[in-house]
Amino acid sequence: MRRAYGNRREQNVKQTQGDRIFDFINISLLLSIAALVLYPLIFVLSASISNPIHIVSGDLWLWPKELTFVGYKRIFENKDIMNGYGNTILYTIVGTALNLVLTICAAYPLSRRDLKGRNLITALIVFTMFFSGGLIPTYLLMKNLHLLNSMWALILPSAISVYNVVIMRSFFQNSIPNEMQEAASIDGCDNFRILTRVVLPLSMPIIAVMILFYAVSHWNAFFSALIYLSDRDKYPLQLVLREILIQGQMQDMVDMTDDTLVKKMMEVEAIKYGVVVVANLPVLILYPFLQRYFVKGIMIGALKG
Template sequence: MEVRSLRDRWFETVNIALLALLSAAVLYPLLFVISASVSNPSAVLAGDMWLWPVDISLTGYRKVLENKELLTGYGNTILYTAVGTTVNLIMTVLAAYPLSRSQLWGRNAITALLVFTMFFSGGLIPAYMVVKTLGLNNTMWALILPGAVSVWNIFITRTFFQSSIPGELQEAASIDGCSDTGILLRIVLPLSAPILAVMVLFYAVGHWNAYFNALIYLTDRKQYPLQLFLREILIQGQMEQMVNSGDSSHAQAIMDEEAIKYAAVVVTNLPIFMLYPFLQKYFVKGVMIGALKG
């Protein structure tokens, strides 16, 4: 039976206490927003609700779901996330797999060029001019193509291919007459579920939460993603447009706005929260192998 020293027990106790505090600091805002979204707005404004729902009310959700622009943004964001993540994943794999093969001529020079782009870029104005010249403004491609691939993710995926896919397996397939494309599709990708799941999570979260490119490249409200409408609700005070102030007093309008604010935050982030449980089992393995080995 292992006997731990007093110092080890103290170290474990301090770690548990710090992790408990950190967990509380992370979970409390989340629980507060969820509770506030289903609580009576007057209780939230008065400070009577601090953790659990008080006088449950679904006014905020009802007004959010009645807003057609927000529903349009929801559909746009789902489309942008699905298409963008697919493009990101394909381009990341197509860049990482050749760089993982020692037979690739000039791969060190290619890697150096990719690293260069991580530290230096043309800037916002040249990027906007390129997008405008290509006629991509007010299209979903303006949100997808400028960030179609992440160099950091290429390196993580490349390292995973190098460290987790046996070279002998690929050589055996090559001897049997399998092409490089066949090796990628039939051997490498089926064995790369952890890193592919991590890449899907990284890219999907990025697309779902993105609003800056949309703010720059989109002027047609029909093309707005969900986060732009959420930004208007939270920052620009345009949630008054969703409140029928003609039938309610100013005080009631303020309470409705408060309910809409919290409900909109929950509605806009719920889908991405639901993605984590399905990819969690791959997450740690994919990141640790892809980032630390090789």
């Protein structure tokens, strides 16, 4: 213990003035970036539970003033928002599951050394990243397949991401020893059992990254719904919020029996910030559970190979 203390003390003594200046600048820079990231989040949360008059007058800077939950009350009373919430959860779960299965099915064979022509197949797949059919041909295809105004019009066109396939293929190639797969093959495992019993249990970091990428993409998607959906009951949350925030339809959420127009406009302001919190809260809750896998998976999958 005394020797360890001496080693730490020696390391502290060896730290030069330049090292201390660098640490100070580095820590200051990181704290500044953290403040820039956290301030908008805290402000929006505070604004959603504050008296809207402080928001309009500019008195609110960081912490909430005169707590009120009228915005959230109006939000949860609005059937379009709650219906959109349920649709988005459904689209995200089904879409992410399909994305993950197809990405694994594409990436694993391309990572195998015994697949003939895998480099050519990879090149053909990557080619689609730079050239696509475009919006109009895709719309006509969805129409001919009778998928318009259905959930599958939002999920199938983005069922697989070439970029994510390349990342996962690189992870399989560089992080899963080929000797383990050969040993499993000698023990009598076929390719499917090697994938499910050897490769996937060792691939949790990259699987977590894929889940986060695909889930966030589905959660934030609104353009596909804007193009393919015509039934309001099938609108995802983001499309409902777009109408609320951009097209000024918050007046429908305000109780028209209120006494003054000013009070109605105050409620509209509270609703505006409340819907931002409601829309982003699930993603913010999901990220901490995947964070420990995220950095490792994205670094190994993207930088190697």
